[in-house]
Structures are given as structure tokens and as C-alpha cells.
Amino acid sequence: MPRSPLTLAASVTAALPGANVVGIRPLGTSEHGRIASAVADLDDGRQVVVRVGEDDDAGRGLIAEARVLEALSAGVRSLLPFQVPALLGETAVRGGRAIVVDFLDGYRVEAADVPAGPGFASLLGTAIAAVHDLPVTVIRAEGFPARSADQVRAEAARLVDRAIATRRVPSPLHERWRRALDDDALWRFEATVVLGGLDPASFVFAEYDDVPVVRGLLDWQGLSVGDPAVDLRWVANAPDAAAAVHEAYAGASRRAGDPYLAERAQLFAELEFAKWLVHGADEDDEVILQDAERLLASLADATADSDIVRPDARNVDDAIALLDRVPRAQESTIDTSMQTDAYDPVALGAYLADAERSARDEDADSGAIPTLPVDLSEWTASASVPEDAAVDGAAERATGTDNASPAEGDDHDEAARASRAALRRWSES
Incomplete structure (x- = not known):
């Protein structure tokens, strides 16, 4: 059951002794409620933000986020060209956990709208490169998870093995x-330092003289050392912006080039x-x-007769040069198993939703059931599965809330319109 504003206000005063709350407004729920x-x-x-976990898993996630925010020293934060929320307090609450951080005002942009x-x-692209350029030694010293290239590869292989064992993965796809x-x-x-799967909506944007800038990055729970590609898997939802994202990332990064990023x-996007x-x-x-199974069948159709790495895209000289520049990381004793509770059902249907609607329209006259033909070169994020969750998820992504009252919905609708207006101004300038 959603917590009332009074309960959330009480969580603030419990986490910040002496604080006096004079007003509170919901931001909605996240992590599927x-x-x-x-x-x-x-x-x-x-102004502060209070986040309350409604169950043990959510509570553990908030504890992990609090630990990360505490570990990010002033020196590390100064290396980033944007703000990171400051942890102000945390407390146990009935049935969960609460943390309080400072409020970063601004608006967010979904992948499909980039x-x-x-x-x-x-x-x-530039902001993500800044995160990946943080000193790996600092993250290791704080005891956060670290995976070498070999461990990332082995983890992905275990996931594929487990998926194939269900006998529901189409043969062309697992091949x-x-x-x-x-x-x-x-x-x-x-x-590099990674956040385990960034998304454009993790960033807060603001405008100065009608020019957008990245003001802050909100989601730090997955801080670790691993494959930088995991934080760019969202680009599959923004195919039109992919080239600009990767170009900006490569130009801003201080590390050696990664020809297969x-x-x-x-x-990684497909493995979701x-x-x-x-x-x-x-x-x-x-x-x-x-x-x-339905999503995987559509994905198999969309990627038929193609490889992740095209033979004509290989650059042997680049690969050999990269070998000379990249040292082998020592094996870690940490648990590197793929955590299957990291799925995001709100994002899983994003790649296929627009194509599904198009197929439904084309088959309307014949009465045929759409077979979800998909072109992965035109993936866009606009929905989820199941369909009833997609409606709620889309509303939450556009406005930053769900289950809001009509009055709250008006405020969030206005925020969404402002975000879209900012996008249009920038795109048309």
C-alpha cells in the first residue's frame, strides 16, 4: 500500500533529527512500486528528497545507494562535471528503509526522446564518459564489486546458458x-567505473540561456568496476542518437579506444x-x-542472418593495438554471478513496442494477429510488457510519478510538457 505524505514526512524527521517539514509533495514510486x-x-x-523502500529488497537497494553516496568523497565528486546527490540521513521505518538526499531540480529525458x-x-555521451573516467582505484579501495573483462564475459555466458536451458530461446538467437x-x-x-546500466532518465537536465546542460546524476546504486558497454546499452532505445552518443563518448573519454564498445x-541490450x-x-x-518467449521470437526475427560484430567491421590493427594497451586484471574472489533480479520489465518491451503497434495497424484490415516484425535499426522506447504495465510505466517515465492524484497529475503533466518543449527548442535551434 502506498505510503501517505504524512508517513513520508515523518521519515524525513526521523532521518534528520531537528528538521521541520512544512510541505511535501510526492514524486511517485519507482522500481515497480x-x-x-x-x-x-x-x-x-x-528542499530534500525522501525515498522509502516498501520491502526488504528495496530496502537493501536503498542501503546500497546510501553507501555509495557516502563513499563518493568531495575529491571524487569534484572530478565530475555535474552534481551528485548528497546523503543527508537515513533511518529504518516500519516495513522498510528510508534515505534522505538533497533535491536536484531540473527535468529528465527518456531514451526514446533523445x-x-x-x-x-x-x-x-560526455557525461557517461566522465563517470567511466573516475579513478578505478578509489572504487576498488571502497570495496565495491570489480569484474575483469574475462569475468564479464563469463557472466554473460552463464546467463545465455541459463536462458538456453529453458528451451525457449530461438536457435538463431542463441547462435x-x-x-x-x-x-x-x-x-x-x-x-572502468560503471553504474551497472545507466539510462538517460538517470540524469537531470537544466537550461542556461536556453542551452541544456547536465545538472546531476541521480542513480548510483550499481557503482562498480566493469564493462563500460553496460552503461551504453540504452542506446538501443535511441537509434537516431546512437552515432552522436558514441562520438561524444569517444571524444570525451581519456582512456584508450574501445573498437567494439x-x-x-x-x-547487453539483447541479453535484457x-x-x-x-x-x-x-x-x-x-x-x-x-x-x-514472445519477445525473444520477435528479436530473433529482427536480427535474422546478422551478427553482433559484422565481418566487414573488423579492424585487426585496432584489436591488436588494444591488446597491447589493456593489462589483464587479476581474478577477483567476489561473487560474479549474474543477478537475475536486475531485470527491468518497464524497459524490456521498449525495443519492440513501436514496431508492434505498426504491425497491428497494418493487419487491422485483414483481421490477422500481428507477428511483431521488428527492425532493430529502428528500436525506440515507448512501452513495456504487459500492456497494462506499459501505460503506467510510460506515464511514470514521462512525469516522474505513477498512481498520482489528478492534482498531482496536472503538475507532472506540466513538467512533462516543459521537458518536451525544451527538447523541441534544442532540436530546432
Whole structure:
């Protein structure tokens, strides 16, 4: 049951002794309703965000986020060209956990709304490169997870094995994944600081003199050392912006070039479907299994007769040069198993939703059931599965909330319109 504003306000005063809340407004829920968020106005003029986990898993996630925010020292934060929320307090609450951070005002942009060319795409590529350029030694010293290239590859292989074991992955698709996993050149990369799967909506944008800038980055829970491609898998949802994102990222990065970064990012995007399937198998949920099977069939059709790495895209000299520049990371004793609870059902259907609607329209006259033909070169994010969740998810992504009252919906609709207006101004300038 969603927590009331009074309960959220009480969480602020519990986490910040002496604080006096004079106003509070909900930000909605996230993580599929497991985390409730609100903005609280304090009598000293500050605005803070309170986030409350509704179950044990969500509570553990908030504890992990609090640990990351505490570990990011002033020196590390100064290396970033944008703000990071400051942890102000945390507390145990009835049935969960609450953390309080400072409020970063601004607006967010969904992957499907990122326009082609320079602008938001370039800002995102540059911002992600800044995260990846943080000192790896600092993250290791704080005890956060670290995976070498070999470990990332082995983890992906285990996920594929588990998905194939369900006997629901189309043969052309698992053969495509196998070829990518067997390609040694694809997995020669320099491990970097990563956030385990960034998304454009993780960033807060603001405008100065009508020019957008990245003001802050909100989601730090997955801080670790690993494959930088995992933080670029969202580009599959923004095909028009892909070239500008990768160009800006390469131009801003201070590290050695990664000739197969985009290819690994695409593989990780596809493996999100495998995660959904494995989750369904773990939960013994036939509805999830059938849904994942349908998505995988459409993905197989869309990628038929193609490889993650095209033979004509190989650059042997680049691969050899990369080998000389990238040292082998020592084996880690940490658990590197793929966590199947990391799936995002709101994003899983994003690649296929627009194509599904188009197919439905084309078949309307004949009465035929659409077969979801998909062109992965035109992936866009606009929906999820199942369809009833897609409506709620789309509203949450556009406005930053769900389950809002009509009055709250008006405020969030206005925020969404302002975001779209900002996008149009930038795109047309």
C-alpha cells in the first residue's frame, strides 16, 4: 500500500533529527512500486528528497545507494562535471528503509526522446564518459564489486546458458549470442567505473540561456568496476542518437579506444530479454515465460542472418593495438554471478513496442494477429510488457510519478510538457 505524505514526512524527521517539514509533495514510486519518493520543504528553506523502500529488497537497494553516496568523497565528486546527490540521513521505518538526499531540480529525458545529432545525445555521451573516467582505484579501495573483462564475459555466458536451458530461446538467437561470446576481440576492453546500466532518465537536465546542460546524476546504486558497454546499452532505445552518443563518448573519454564498445552494448541490450526469461524460470511464472518467449521470437526475427560484430567491421590493427594497451586484471574472489533480479520489465518491451503497434495497424484490415516484425535499426522506447504495465510505466517515465492524484497529475503533466518543449527548442535551434 502506498505510503501517505504524512508517513513520508515523518521519515524525513526521523532521518534528520531537528528538521521541520512544512510541505511535501510526492514524486511517485519507482522500481515497480517498491520505492516511494517525495520532495519535502523544510522550514530552513531547503528542499530534500525522501525515498522509502516498501520491502526488504528495496530496502537493501536503498542501503546500497546510501553507501555509495557516502563513499563518493568531495575529491571524487569534484572530478565530475555535474552534481551528485548528497546523503543527508537515513533511518529504518516500519516495513522498510528510508534515505534522505538533497533535491536536484531540473527535468529528465527518456531514451526514446533523445534527438539525433549534437545536443542531448552529445551531453549524455560526455557525461557517461566522465563517470567511466573516475579513478578505478578509489572504487576498488571502497570495496565495491570489480569484474575483469574475462569475468564479464563469463557472466554473460552463464546467463545465455541459463536462458538456453529453458528451451525457449530461438536457435538463431542463441547462435548469434554464442558467436559474440566466442569472439575474443569483442571482449578485450579496459574495465572502468560503471553504474551497472545507466539510462538517460538517470540524469537531470537544466537550461542556461536556453542551452541544456547536465545538472546531476541521480542513480548510483550499481557503482562498480566493469564493462563500460553496460552503461551504453540504452542506446538501443535511441537509434537516431546512437552515432552522436558514441562520438561524444569517444571524444570525451581519456582512456584508450574501445573498437567494439557499441557491439557489446548491443549484446547487453539483447541479453535484457534473456534476463527476463531467466527471471520467469526462477519464479516459475508461466506468464513471464510466455511473454519473454514472445519477445525473444520477435528479436530473433529482427536480427535474422546478422551478427553482433559484422565481418566487414573488423579492424585487426585496432584489436591488436588494444591488446597491447589493456593489462589483464587479476581474478577477483567476489561473487560474479549474474543477478537475475536486475531485470527491468518497464524497459524490456521498449525495443519492440513501436514496431508492434505498426504491425497491428497494418493487419487491422485483414483481421490477422500481428507477428511483431521488428527492425532493430529502428528500436525506440515507448512501452513495456504487459500492456497494462506499459501505460503506467510510460506515464511514470514521462512525469516522474505513477498512481498520482489528478492534482498531482496536472503538475507532472506540466513538467512533462516543459521537458518536451525544451527538447523541441534544442532540436530546432
